[in-house]
Amino acid sequence: MNTQREVDEFVKNGHREYLPHVSIDSVIFGYHDQQLRILLLRWRGLEGWGLPGGFIRRREPLSQAAHRILQERTGLEDLFLQQFHVFGDTPYRVRERSPEEFIEKYGLDIGHDNWLFERTLSIGYFALVDYSKVTVRTDFFTDAYQWWEVGEIPPLLFDQNEEVEKALATLRLQIYHQPIGYNLLPEKFTIPEIHSLYETILGKELDQRNFSKKLLALGLIRKLDERRAIGPHRSPYLYQFEKEAYEEALKQGIVHTY
Numbered sequence: 001m002n003t004q005r006e007v008d009e010f011v012k013n014g015h016r017e018y019l020p021h022v023s024i025d026s027v028i029f030g031y032h033d034q035q036l037r038i039l040l041l042r043w044r045g046l047e048g049w050g051l052p053g054g055f056i057r058r059r060e061p062l063s064q065a066a067h068r069i070l071q072e073r074t075g076l077e078d079l080f081l082q083q084f085h086v087f088g089d090t091p092y093r094v095r096e097r098s099p100e101e102f103i104e105k106y107g108l109d110i111g112h113d114n115w116l117f118e119r120t121l122s123i124g125y126f127a128l129v130d131y132s133k134v135t136v137r138t139d140f141f142t143d144a145y146q147w148w149e150v151g152e153i154p155p156l157l158f159d160q161n162e163e164v165e166k167a168l169a170t171l172r173l174q175i176y177h178q179p180i181g182y183n184l185l186p187e188k189f190t191i192p193e194i195h196s197l198y199e200t201i202l203g204k205e206l207d208q209r210n211f212s213k214k215l216l217a218l219g220l221i222r223k224l225d226e227r228r229a230i231g232p233h234r235s236p237y238l239y240q241f242e243k244e245a246y247e248e249a250l251k252q253g254i255v256h257t258y
Contacts, residue, residue, distance in 0.1 A: 007140045018055035024066055025053040025087070025122050025160065027167035028074065030131025030147055031184040036200045037131060037147040038164060039074075040156070044143040048157040051164070053122070066125045075135035080128045080183040084170040087163060088121040126167040128183045150203075172202055181241060188238040190228060194221070 014020075028039040040049040054069040056062065063081075071077050136145045148154070153164055174180070181189075181197050191212045199206050215221045222242055227235040 018057055021120050023053055023055050023120050023122050024069055025051045025124050025163055026070055027126040027164055029128050032130055032132045034196050034200055036150050040146055040148055041142040042144040043141055043157060049154055050157040051160050070127055073137055076129060081125055083125050085124045085166050086121055124163050126171060175201055182243055188240055190236045
């Protein structure tokens with residue numbers, strides 16, 4: 001939706017194509033240069049930041065809708081995407097804002113009984129991307145984007161800070177249960193690289209020797225007969241994720257947190 005005509009049509013008749021009571025919010029984590037950040041969009045006219053999101057088409061599977069919304073916002077496909085919570089304690093998106101305010105800010109013809117002002121449940125998903133590869137797309141309602149460090153997230157519109165906190169807590173809880181690094185590191189990586197990734201996500205220091213031993217013992221990574229030349233007398237071995245081992249370990253319940 002990028003033109004006034006498209007938005008007017010969505011506002012008036014969107015309930016015919018989309019489910020009016022359910023939406024999706026995406027907490028998109030980006031990892032690059034040893035930093036963990038979250039993608040936020042600035043809402044035009046509302047002077048605030050919020051999460052990328054969207055509605056579910058009536059005949060669209062939920063997971064397909066989540067991937068579609070992610071692809072529309074980032075230009076990326078086939079990413080790690082995890083449902084983590086359903087939010088419904090307060091109305092979603094417009095929440096405490098009135099139809100008059102939306103008419104003033106966006107020039108929309110919205111009545112008090114418009115479907116956008118009905119109480120809506122928001123299904124939260126988080127995604128993991130290399131944000132240097134993302135092509136962010138804004139729409140009619142948003143005019144800018146920014147990658148915010150996880151420790152510097154501003155107060156968000158629509159009470160979405162709760163969603164960010166829940167997503168980050170879930171990501172940290174599942175870091176040893178899912179092949180999260182598989183989506184954030186090169187196909188071949190060094191132990192310092194995966195060690196740095198896990199420390200960044202968890203927000204704490206990990207003993208590198210013990211950390212690598214446990215990942216190897218669980219069969220979640222494997223050492224390759226290759227080295228990376230990074231300087232004089234510095235050629236560390238390369239490793240790869242054993243994605244099938246991750247999935248099997250998860251089925252058997254043998255992946256533990258440290």
